[in-house]
Amino acid sequence: MNWLANNQQTIWAALWAHLALSLPPIVASFLISLPLGWAAHRHRWLRFPVVTGSSLMYAIPSLPLLIVLPLIIGTTVRSSVNVVVALTLYGIALMVRSVADSLDAVPRDAVTSATAMGYSPVRRFLAVELPLAGPGLLAGLRVVAVSTTALVTVSAVLGVHNLGVLFTDGFQRGIIAEVVTGIVGTVALALVVDRTLVAIGWVSMPWLRVGATKSDTGGAA
Amino acid sequence: MAVDRPSGDEKQAPRVQFEHVTKHYPGPDGRPVAAVDDVSLEMAPGQITVLVGSSGSGKTTLLRCVNRMVTPTSGRVLIDGEDVAGLDAVQLRRTIGYVMQESGLLPHRRVVDNIATVPRLNGLPRRDAHDRALALMDMVGLARSLATRYPRELSGGQRQRVGVARALAASPKLLLMDEPFGAVDPIVRADLQLELRTMQAELACTIIFVTHDISEALILGDHVVILAEAGRIAQQGSGTDLVAHPADDFVASFLGVDTERELHVREVDGVELVVDAAGRPIGRLGGASPAKEAAR
Numbered sequence: 001m002n003w004l005a006n007n008q009q010t011i012w013a014a015l016w017a018h019l020a021l022s023l024p025p026i027v028a029s030f031l032i033s034l035p036l037g038w039a040a041h042r043h044r045w046l047r048f049p050v051v052t053g054s055s056l057m058y059a060i061p062s063l064p065l066l067i068v069l070p071l072i073i074g075t076t077v078r079s080s081v082n083v084v085v086a087l088t089l090y091g092i093a094l095m096v097r098s099v100a101d102s103l104d105a106v107p108r109d110a111v112t113s114a115t116a117m118g119y120s121p122v123r124r125f126l127a128v129e130l131p132l133a134g135p136g137l138l139a140g141l142r143v144v145a146v147s148t149t150a151l152v153t154v155s156a157v158l159g160v161h162n163l164g165v166l167f168t169d170g171f172q173r174g175i176i177a178e179v180v181t182g183i184v185g186t187v188a189l190a191l192v193v194d195r196t197l198v199a200i201g202w203v204s205m206p207w208l209r210v211g212a213t214k215s216d217t218g219g220a221a
Numbered sequence: 222m223a224v225d226r227p228s229g230d231e232k233q234a235p236r237v238q239f240e241h242v243t244k245h246y247p248g249p250d251g252r253p254v255a256a257v258d259d260v261s262l263e264m265a266p267g268q269i270t271v272l273v274g275s276s277g278s279g280k281t282t283l284l285r286c287v288n289r290m291v292t293p294t295s296g297r298v299l300i301d302g303e304d305v306a307g308l309d310a311v312q313l314r315r316t317i318g319y320v321m322q323e324s325g326l327l328p329h330r331r332v333v334d335n336i337a338t339v340p341r342l343n344g345l346p347r348r349d350a351h352d353r354a355l356a357l358m359d360m361v362g363l364a365r366s367l368a369t370r371y372p373r374e375l376s377g378g379q380r381q382r383v384g385v386a387r388a389l390a391a392s393p394k395l396l397l398m399d400e401p402f403g404a405v406d407p408i409v410r411a412d413l414q415l416e417l418r419t420m421q422a423e424l425a426c427t428i429i430f431v432t433h434d435i436s437e438a439l440i441l442g443d444h445v446v447i448l449a450e451a452g453r454i455a456q457q458g459s460g461t462d463l464v465a466h467p468a469d470d471f472v473a474s475f476l477g478v479d480t481e482r483e484l485h486v487r488e489v490d491g492v493e494l495v496v497d498a499a500g501r502p503i504g505r506l507g508g509a510s511p512a513k514e515a516a517r
Contacts, residue, residue, distance in 0.1 A: 113325030116290060116397075117339050117387075118315030131329045207329045207371045 003177040011166070015185055018162040021152045022193065024084045026145050029091025030137075036092070037099020038125070051097050058093035062086065062154045083155045090151060091144045098140025102133035135208065138201040142194055149190040153182075163189065234267040234394045234427040235301040237287060242296035242452075244282050256282045257452035259296070265444065269421055269428040273438035273475075274448030280431045283452055284397050287429065288317045300395065315339055318388030318396040318426075322403045324380040326372040332358070332383050333368040339391040350390075357386040362416065378409035385417070389424070398430045402437070414440050435476055439464070447472055 004011070033054075040050040065086050067077060075082045106129050114128040130137075156164025166182030169175075202209070239262040245253035257279035264270040272280040285291040286298050289310040298305045305313060326335050334341075336354035341347065355365055361382045372380055381401060388396055402410045414437060421428055432438055438445050439460040446457040449471060456468040467473035484503060487496050493506040 107328065109321065109323055109325040110327050112290075113319065113321055114327065116288060116314055116319035116321070116325075118311050118313075118342055120311050123342075128327060128329075132327075134329075205329070207373070210371045210374050 003175055004181060007178070011181060011185065014161065014163045014165055014182075015189065018149070018152055018164075018186070018189060021080055021083050021087070021155070021160070021162055022145075022149045022189070025087035025091050025148050026141070026193075028084070028088045029095050029144055029148075030141055032088065033092050033095035033099050036096045038103060040096065040100040041103035047100065051100055054093050054096040056093070057089050060089075062090070062151060063157065065089070066155055066158055078159050080160065083152065083160055086155075087148050087151055091148055094144050094147060095140050098136060098143075099133070102136025102140070103129060105136055106132040131205070134201065134205050138197060138205075142197050145193045145197055146190045149193055150186060153186055232394045234425055236266045237264040237395065237427060237429065238262070238299040238302075239283065239286070240297045240299065242283065242286055242293045242298060244279070244286065244291060245294045253294075255451045257286075257293075260452040260454065262446060262454065262457075264427060264429055266427050267425050268443040269418075269430055269441050270444045270446060271430045271432060271438040271442035272446050272448055273432050273435055273442075275433055277450060278448035279450075279452035280433075280448055281399055283448075284399055284429060284431050287395075287397055288314045288319060290314075315342060315391060316393055316395070318391070318393040320381075320384045320388045320396070320398045320401040322400040324372070324384035324401075326380055326383055326387070328372050330371075331368065332363075332370050332372070332375070335372065335383055336387045336390050338387060343391060353390060354386070357389055360389075360420070361386045377405045378413065381405055381409075381413060385413075385420075394426045396426055396428045398428060400432055401430075403432070403434075410437075417441065447475055 036050055036054065040047045066082060069075075069086050070077050070079070070082050073082070073085055075085075110128060110132060111124070114124045119128065152162050153164030153167065156162055156168050159165075163182050163185045166178050166185065170178030170182060239260050242257055242260045243255060244257040246256050248254035260279070260283060262283075272278075272283060274280045282291055286293050287300070287305065289305055289308075292306070327338070330338070333351055333354045336357055337345075337347075337350035340350040340353055345353070355368060358365055358368060363379060363382050363386065367375065367379065372383065375383065381404075384401060388398075402413050405413065417428075418441065430438075430441055432441075438447075442460055444457065445460050445463055447455040447463065449455045455475070456463060456472045463472065464476055464478055467476055467478055470479065473479040480498075483498055484495050485498075486506060487494050487500070495503045495505060497503055
């Protein structure tokens with residue numbers, strides 16, 4: 001445990017670098033998946049190509065993607081932009097289906113009555129469909145967040161600085177404490193990000209917290 | 222029911238006309254099927270017109286043609302002589318109250334915010350919209366303490382009251398009601414029907430009410446339109462006219478006034494009971510109060 005005490009600065013730096021690589025792809029994949037998932041939800045014929053097509057991206061092995069991607073987007077292999085773009089693609093692969101399914105699950109009654117009251121389509125999407133799709137969106141986002149936090153470590157093999165560097169370095173130099181710190185740190189970070197998302201959901205969707213339906217028979221109270 | 226007459230411009234209740242309205246939907250074999258076929262109908266201003274029919278009669282389709290939720294394949298819907306097809310759909314809907322079965326409340330909005338929806342869409346400041354919503358809660362008989370509840374915390378009857386309050390929030394002169402009381406139990410439904418009549422008299426708006434329940438149609442309708450398949454008008458008139466002079470067997474059967482279901486009066490222990498053809502009691506004639514019986 002001496003290693004831990006002597007390398008606190010390294011560990012914190014790796015942790016912050018890891019977080020800085022994880023958050024942008026989580027946010028970007030969510031924002032990009034919204035219109036894609038909406039299109040798949042709205043137009044039946046788009047559903048198969050959009051959902052299946054994006055899901056297939058998850059089958060691309062990550063290390064080759066990190067190496068090939070710079071040839072397409074013109075960054076260096078070790079650039080954080082390269083890592084962020086690659087992880088955003090994986091995030092989209094997971095999130096598009098979640099968005100489409102969550103929008104499908106919005107109660108039709110609520111959408112119909114919103115239309116009848118005079119919501120324009122855009123306003124109805126933002127004020128009614130999106131919040132009511134919230135629970136499904138949050139579930140999808142949590143998977144993306146945990147997956148992204150774990151996948152960031154792969155880029156350590158290419159020399160991008162993050163918690164994954166603690167395994168590669170620890171493994172090469174035979175320092176078990178460093179390897180364990182890298183693993184525990186990654187899991188802990190994923191947990192913190194996940195709990196934060198749950199907390200955001202708790203605050204932003206108060207209607208889910210109220211008690212179940214009361215008796216269905218009474219008239220005015 | 223205490224009535225807080227909605228403020229705002231005092232427009233007159235509109236006349237609504239259907240002119241040869243036809244709506245086709247693609248059928249299972251891809252060929253168009255008529256949900257509504259060549260319907261011409263007039264709904265008088267300030268009255269409750271009830272469209273009553275079984276499923277497949279096209280009653281909901283007709284209702285939704287009025288606020289452009291459905292666009293007719295051919296024919297026109299006129300509000301005060303103006304073709305709705307020429308109006309902006311979103312703006313039009315904000316001027317027409319709409320109540321649906323299962324209330325269609327927004328589950329993520331509190332009661333007060335649900336009721337305030339249309340005024341807020343129209344740009345009324347939140348505080349004013351909330352004040353208006355609270356006044357409407359009084360009007361439809363909802364305790365103000367329910368204002369901060371979410372719809373799922375209410376009973377079915379309370380939800381329907383919120384639905385009615387929400388439809389009235391922008392002081393519409395035209396109200397569309399699609400089986401609004403279909404999902405509440407009979408006792409609450411009777412209360413809601415009675416209150417709707419009272420409220421309609423006070424608000425003097427035009428109401429188009431859709432139901433499959435003939436007794437509801439007779440209770441509520443100033444004018445009752447009995448629809449057969451695809452919006453074919455089997456008969457229309459006041460409830461009294463229809464019951465007194467059903468045009469054909471279909472109407473008589475629909476009204477429950479065909480010979481097999483004729484009612485009779487029978488006296489039992491000095492009480493005049495109304496019985497059906499099989500002699501089962503349906504109700505009793507007025508004037509026979511329990512007090513009078515006790516005095517005998």
